Amino acid sequence: MQATETRVPFLDLACIHKQMAAELTDAFAGILAGGAYILGEPLERFENEFAIYQNTRYCVGVGNGLEALSLSLRALGVGPQDDVLVPANTFIATWLAVSQVGARPVPVEPDPDTHLVDAAALRKAQTAATKAVIVVHLYGQPAKMDDIVDFCKSEGLFLVEDAAQAHGAEFKGRRVGSFGEAGAFSFYPGKNLGALGDAGAVTTNSESLADALRLLRNYGSAVKYIHEKQGFNSRLDALQAAILSVKLKYLDAGNERRREIAQKYFSGLKAACGLKLPAVVEGAKHVFHLFVVRHRRRDELQKQLSEAGIQTIIHYPLPPHLQNAYRGNSYDCGPLPVAEQLAGEVLSLPMGPHLTDEQVDYTIAQVMRICNELGA
Ligand SMILES: Cc1ncc(COP(=O)(O)O)c(C=O)c1O
Numbered sequence: 001m002q003a004t005e006t007r008v009p010f011l012d013l014a015c016i017h018k019q020m021a022a023e024l025t026d027a028f029a030g031i032l033a034g035g036a037y038i039l040g041e042p043l044e045r046f047e048n049e050f051a052i053y054q055n056t057r058y059c060v061g062v063g064n065g066l067e068a069l070s071l072s073l074r075a076l077g078v079g080p081q082d083d084v085l086v087p088a089n090t091f092i093a094t095w096l097a098v099s100q101v102g103a104r105p106v107p108v109e110p111d112p113d114t115h116l117v118d119a120a121a122l123r124k125a126q127t128a129a130t131k132a133v134i135v136v137h138l139y140g141q142p143a144k145m146d147d148i149v150d151f152c153k154s155e156g157l158f159l160v161e162d163a164a165q166a167h168g169a170e171f172k173g174r175r176v177g178s179f180g181e182a183g184a185f186s187f188y189p190g191k192n193l194g195a196l197g198d199a200g201a202v203t204t205n206s207e208s209l210a211d212a213l214r215l216l217r218n219y220g221s222a223v224k225y226i227h228e229k230q231g232f233n234s235r236l237d238a239l240q241a242a243i244l245s246v247k248l249k250y251l252d253a254g255n256e257r258r259r260e261i262a263q264k265y266f267s268g269l270k271a272a273c274g275l276k277l278p279a280v281v282e283g284a285k286h287v288f289h290l291f292v293v294r295h296r297r298r299d300e301l302q303k304q305l306s307e308a309g310i311q312t313i314i315h316y317p318l319p320p321h322l323q324n325a326y327r328g329n330s331y332d333c334g335p336l337p338v339a340e341q342l343a344g345e346v347l348s349l350p351m352g353p354h355l356t357d358e359q360v361d362y363t364i365a366q367v368m369r370i371c372n373e374l375g376a
Contacts, residue, residue, distance in 0.1 A: 007309030008363050011190055012354040016254075020246055024196075027242040037238050039218070046241035047201070049248055050185075053168075056178045056203040058210035061236025062217050065164040065186020068200035069097030071234060072182035073132065075212035076158045078103050082131040085157075087117045088319055088339035090136045093186075094162050095320040098134070106130065107321055109338045113279035115139065115292065115346075119147035132158035137166035137176045139315070139348075140192065140258075140289035144281055145171040145179045152180070160184060164200075167193040168255045170285035177203045187236075187244055192258070192289050193251050195240040257353040258288040261360050265291055265349060268364035272371040276345075290315055293367075294345040297374050301367075302347055308366045313348045 017024060031042060043061050051059035062068050078084060080102035086094050088107035098105040108117045108125040115138055122133055133152055135143045152159040159180030163169070167185065169176045177183025187199035202213055215222055220231030269275060276294035280286055292315060295301045302312050319339040320326050350363055 004307055004309050006311060008311060008350045008359045009354065010311035010313055010348070010350050011352050013189055013194070015354040016352065020250060023246045024243060027246050028239065031239045031242050034238075038235055040238055042238040042245070043236055043241040046236070046245045046248070049245055050201060051203060053248060053251075054175050054178055054183065054203045056175075056183070057205045058203065058207065060202045060204075060210055060213040060217065061241060062200045062202060062213070063234035063236065064198040065162075065184060065188060065200040066093040066097055066100075067217075067232070067234040068164075068184035068186065068202045069094065069134065069160065069162060070100045071213055071216045071232065072160050072184055072202050072209075073097060073101045073103065075209055075216060076132065076160070076181060078132050078158065081129060083127045083129040085117075085122055085125050085130055085133045087134075087136050087138065088321065088336040089115060089316070089342050090138065090162070090320070091164070091316060092320045092323060092325065093164070094134055094136055095326065097184075103131070104129070105320070107319075107333050107336055107339070109336055110138075110342070112338050112342070114141065114281055115278070115342060116141060116143045116281065118144050119151040122148065122151055126155065130155070130157060132160060134160045134162050135180070136162040136164075137169055139278070139292050140166045140169055140287040141278075141281060142166065142169050142171035142176045142284045142286070144283070145174075145176070146283075149179055164188075164191065165289040166287060167191065168251050169287040171281075172283045178205070181206060182209060187240070192255060192287055193244065193247055195247075196243050197237070197240055199236045199240040199244065201236060254353040255287040258351060259286070261351060261355055262286070262288045262291055264357075264360050265364065268361070269293070269367055272368050274374060274376040275367065275371050288351055290348045291351045292346050292348050294342070295347060295371070295374075296345060296376075298345050298347050300374060301370055304370045305363075305366060308370075310363050310366055311350060314343075314346060315348050316346075317343055319343050 082103040163177040164186035183203040220229030
């Protein structure tokens with residue numbers, strides 16, 4: 001049987017990197033010739049650039065997005081005996097960060113339309129031991145931060161933003177990752193701002209938090225071979241930092257293209273039978289890391305799109321509480337019907353600056369055809 005030719009790749013990083021290949025090669029050559037590969041000037045330069053982009057006072061580069069979250073919690077003093085409120089429908093890293101500091105992730109059901117948690121849901125899930133909240137700007141869409149900031153302030157809870165999917169997203173004109181005590185970013189290659197390997201960062205306006213993070217990421221040391229804390233090895237490589245400095249210049253244009261593609265999907269797919277399009281939060285500047293639709297017959301839709309040469313991905317097929325990693329946990333969180341229903345129905349359509357208008361139009365035409373055949 002002949003394999004179907006891919007006509008619309010979900011993401012094509014090699015294609016995205018082509019337009020900046022000369023600059024990336026120069027950045028690589030500069031690091032190679034410079035001879036310093038850990039910490040140092042290239043990292044500081046990127047940290048400054050990203051802090052300016054975020055409009056935060058500090059940015060601390062770390063090894064990846066998971067450690068951006070776990071080191072933030074650790075630096076805030078979250079640990080055993082503490083509960084941390086987390087969305088029920090996030091990538092497992094959000095939960096793992098909590099578990100890794102010895103605290104307990106307490107799941108919060110998302111809104112079924114936006115797939116995001118809001119202040120009312122956080123309040124409902126709050127326990128006596130809750131010390132912090134991790135809010136996730138899922139798929140690139142900011143959560144309703146004004147209500148969430150008010151809730152955390154009134155309850156005296158730390159607020160950590162998981163902005164791994166939301167570089168450049170804004171809520172009411174302010175960048176996500178600048179609302180809470182800490183904003184955690186992943187620069188995994190497929191993100192809107194991605195390195196050529198693993199990388200992450202924390203943005204913050206707190207000098208003491210930035211200092212604590214700098215210690216924690218570097219064996220608890222500010223002065224070579226003098227160790228204030230039992231730290232970790234979680235530094236953002238100089239090479240990745242130099243690559244990110246190049247790619248940061250292309251982030252806004254890439255996000256604008258994503259928003260343009262999203263508009264095409266919104267208008268082209270509004271009459272698709274049985275298809276639920278994503279709801280956009282008022283005041284949110286969504287950067288569409290993912291364009292996630294819902295369909296009751298999602299698996300059939302995905303299969304037929306694949307036969308038409310269109311790649312799609314499910315983010316995520318199994319919520320954290322149903323993963324073996326969290327089964328049989330001392331804390332049984334019981335059924336989470338909204339997160340479980342979303343996991344059975346969500347489908348991410350191709351999205352990214354690699355897509356041509358023709359590919360987007362073809363995807364729209366195929367989704368329309370298949371949805372109309374499948375019925376409501
Ligand atoms: C919402 C969310 N949080 C955290 C992470 C973890 O980032 P990393 O893969 O860089 O550890 C990811 C990455 O996929 C993510 O999507």
